[in-house]
Amino acid sequence: MKEINKLSMVYLLCDCNNFFVSCEKIFRPDLKNRPVAVLSNNDGIVVSRSNETKNLGIAMGSPVFKIQDKINRYKIETFSSNFSLYLNISNRVMLCLESFCQDIEVYSVDEAFLCYRNITEAEAIKTAKKIRACVLKQIGITVGIGVATSKTLAKLANHYAKINSYTGGIFSALSDDKRQKILIESPLKEIWGIGPSSEEKLTNEGFKTAYSLSKADPEVMRKKYNINLSRTINELNGIDCIESIVDSDCQNQIMWSRSFKNRLTKIDDIYEALANYVSCACEKLRSLELYAKKMALFIRTSYFGNAKKYSNEIAICLEYPCSDTRVFASAAKILLDRIFVDGYEYAKAGIILYEFTDSRTFQSDLFNKAPNQSELNKNNNLMNAVDKINKDNKDTIYLGALHSLTKVENKKKDKINKDHFSKRYTASFDELPEVF
Template sequence: MYALADCNNFFVSCERVFNPGLNGRPVIVLSNNDGCAVSRSNEAKALGIKMGVPLYQIRDIVEKYNVVVFSSNFALYGDMSKRVHLTLAQMVPAIEIYSIDEAFLDLRGMEHTDLDAFAKRASALCRKNTGIPVSIGVASTKTLAKIASQVCKGHPGMQGGYFMHEQEGIDRILREVPVEDIWGIGRRYSRMLRSHGVSSAADFLSLPPDWVQKQMSIAGLRTWKELRGESCIEFTDHMPPKKQICVSRSFARELYDLGVISGQVSLFTSMVCEKLRKQKSACHQAIVFLLTNRFKRNVPQQYESRLITFPVATSSTLEINRAVLRELSFLFRKGYGYKKAGVILTGIVPEDTVQLDLYDTADRMKHSRLMKVMDDINTRIGHGTLTMATESVEGIRMNRQHLSPQYTTRWSDILVVK
């Protein structure tokens, strides 16, 4: 048995934990640069605000119904996500973190437990420990558990937990699930299936398995089998190391000054290197890129990148940052307005398998110790406590006009109780 724990309207729920006055009001959270709605309260959904709609298209609704708008506060959301996952991990044999607001729970060995009561109890504990409402669906496969979680989310009377195991109930639910909402079936496959008269999960199950495999490969057949109750998707309680790591951002407005852009790119480099070290890896290559605003056709355009190769794989922010800023100076063109920049690390290998070079002049042990101290201080005291001198002191230049405090990760933003 497996369970899928899904935080309800997660970003909005995080904002409500620290501002209970938002309960019952329409609330939305925007994407980077305050672009599109990426999280909506149920009240906002009822007003017709769709996922991904740009803010400028719903200005009238926001003003008419006094919709509360927030900029994305990923420091807060990331920390609250860890708290939810920690609560869940204490209740099950293993947990697989699927995304910032979702996690699969391994319930194998708990078959003799009242799983419906367990799901409700786990949801209640998450609410008590974190303030976040969580819908937990339990079923025999991960795909069915994901559907059970969605059913639970739409029925408050289930009290945050639903064990979907009776075949009659499963059949009824699958007849109501649109084919595009099945986990593992994307837009391309859903369009193809609908062109063949397949509109629901039940219709999909009625297809011959040979046809499914021919049209949708082994991945499609695996989904088909999962919907029939045959577990085919393995449970992984640890995230495999990433083979490529990227940090990039679009700026609030075009940047024309190399010094300003360098500060931003240096900040991205620090962030991407921290992610690299967190998974205990090193990289052989780095890519830095600069993009102008492609929507402004009447101004000079540039979409270029530079590849950097390190003779010895490294995770040192100092070494990578020095190389990235050097190549950035070659990319920069005076008079061009740059809208986006980023740093990509690739050629990633485990840090304990790095092949040294006889002629390497860098003091690797010194770099390693320095990075460890830097990471420890930033983890203990707060992200950005210790930075490189080349990093922008203003942070990332994005539109965040509706940003809430970082209640749990910044000392100055801790709530004051009077």
């Protein structure tokens, strides 16, 4: 009898297809097979596209004024970013995934790695099919799933599954022939963690595909580039090297959330927890030498038991890209005040930093005064000094009493273009869907 080969570790990367657009389509069945685009908060650029919109040649990040003729000609349905809705749907998707696997690492609002041990390829694929069917039935979102023994390979497998309809949205790179297949067909830019700068350098050295890079000597590339590229090469060969996403530099969002050991009922206790999450997330942001423009925050009770249930999410857009812990902590206080409801036992809370940039350069408008650059530099120096002191002695310096910063609560929030906002169907009792 043939021995069944069990793998010590298998990753299933579940990634929601066209997530923001998919969230909007849940409540608009009339938009099925129609081109749809979700725009940035001020309706300036395209941040999510349906497949129909992609097929019209509209690229991610396209300025709306440049494609307005196409929007009119092809009757593309446009929506303003509705982060309260998207975050709520994201939480529902993640809860569904948690029902299949307790060892789950959330990478972003629409992606998560499910980690399985001692499992066969057949079992992994069967589980992936069940997950895909469950998310579609319970939430109405289609997910693509990549299966591999490393996270980098799982990302490539996921991308391959999405762009090749014959896969049915699932592709396994567990066998060596399929692993080599996706490596040969994947350009360098599709590799997780290979940015434009690294891609250009590697291309100049003769590397064209993921397959050619996988044949490089990891130790030689570590000395020539850095340890991250060395790890990437090992990952392409199916060797698991990325222990935790939280410690990974390959991020487009930073999420920090925890379940509370004891249920919390007071707003001050929840804020204290959130302030700690903000501090950790901002420290990570600064270590990546990045700035964030937006932050989302969520709180919820336990989904189980007989206690009253409540959950809510909210997001904010800052006036300018920032990495200052004090600014985000103050923003968290403002957001928490808006969604906290007394009388519930809260089980979990979290924050997400996103819309990253490597500089504080931003497009201002006529209604807001440009920030004082000298003051911003001082704030940067202060945060860097805090990080340096805390590097060897954790929490030597930390935030004490936090006060709301008027910049975060600026009236600019009320000036956001809301012409294309959909309802917060699942995040507001006043905007629940009507059934006739």
